[in-house]
Amino acid sequence: xxxxxxxxxxxxxxxxxxxxxxxxxxxxxxxxxxxxxxxxxxxxxxxxxxxxxxxxxxxxxxxxxxxxxxxxxxxxxxxxxxxxxxxxxxxxxxxxxxxxxxxxxxxxxxxxxxxxxxxxxxxxxxxxxxxxxxxxxxxxxxxxxxxxxxxxxxxxxxxxxxxxxxxxxxxxxxxxxxxxxxxxxxxxxxxxxxxxxxxxxxxxxxxxxxxxxxxxxxxxxxxxxxxxxxxxxxxxxxxxxxxxxxxxxxxxxxxxxx
Numbered sequence: 001x002x003x004x005x006x007x008x009x010x011x012x013x014x015x016x017x018x019x020x021x022x023x024x025x026x027x028x029x030x031x032x033x034x035x036x037x038x039x040x041x042x043x044x045x046x047x048x049x050x051x052x053x054x055x056x057x058x059x060x061x062x063x064x065x066x067x068x069x070x071x072x073x074x075x076x077x078x079x080x081x082x083x084x085x086x087x088x089x090x091x092x093x094x095x096x097x098x099x100x101x102x103x104x105x106x107x108x109x110x111x112x113x114x115x116x117x118x119x120x121x122x123x124x125x126x127x128x129x130x131x132x133x134x135x136x137x138x139x140x141x142x143x144x145x146x147x148x149x150x151x152x153x154x155x156x157x158x159x160x161x162x163x164x165x166x167x168x169x170x171x172x173x174x175x176x177x178x179x180x181x182x183x184x185x186x187x188x189x190x191x192x193x194x195x196x197x198x199x200x201x202x203x204x205x206x207x208x209x210x211x212x213x214x215x216x217x218x219x220x221x222x223x224x225x226x227x228x229x230x231x232x233x234x235x236x237x238x239x240x241x242x243x244x245x246x247x248x249x250x251x252x253x254x255x256x257x258x
Contacts, residue, residue, distance in 0.1 A: 140167045147159075177205035231252065
């Protein structure tokens with residue numbers, strides 16, 4: 001790993017964290033055990049949570065100097081005990097490398113809804129439906145997700161099946177689809193610490209007529225929580241051989257309840 005990459009990651013991560021407005025007082029943290037896998041559970045009615053996302057992807061075979069940083073600021077609101085809304089207040093991206101040098105760019109805002117159908121502990125299988133609408137500068141995207149989860153003792157296992165439809169360009173003329181599966185398993189080592197692994201499989205459908213090569217990523221995750229906040233991270237390594245996709249990516253989520 002190059003020194004300049006580590007420095008850039010530190011700068012972007014600190015920038016994301018410093019954007020938080022930390023409030024004092026009692027709070028309850030509903031932490032996420034995974035970063036690429038969504039869980040079927042939702043926050044309680046009336047609850048309000050802030051999440052800070054930082055994702056770094058680097059090192060393509062087609063561009064060894066490639067770096068991409070994605071920063072997201074999200075507010076989650078419990079509408080009912082089963083229905084949760086998320087507001088992506090702002091997503092922005094920094095890309096650079098031999099093939100691209102975009103600098104920092106604002107990308108989009110989004111609204112998501114997640115509805116919990118069954119409980120992963122009390123029922124035979126936990127499940128939820130997820131929908132998202134994203135809109136930005138030359139970008140419009142629709143996303144649907146099926147979430148399955150089962151809690152067994154100290155273990156949590158979750159699977160997501162996702163389909164995305166994306167329109168890009170000045171007239172939104174670039175029309176692409178994306179199919180994705182993700183699987184995660186996490187074990188509670190102690191009340192404040194969990195660890196496990198995640199697998200990500202994704203494939204693009206260019207112009208809804210041409211399949212691209214599929215990319216597969218695997219890596220460990222770890223999550224730490226206190227009474228007031230939580231932090232989760234997952235580094236993923238590409239185990240397929242897609243030269244146009246990053247060989248390594250890491251995501252950090254930090255959250256707290258109001």
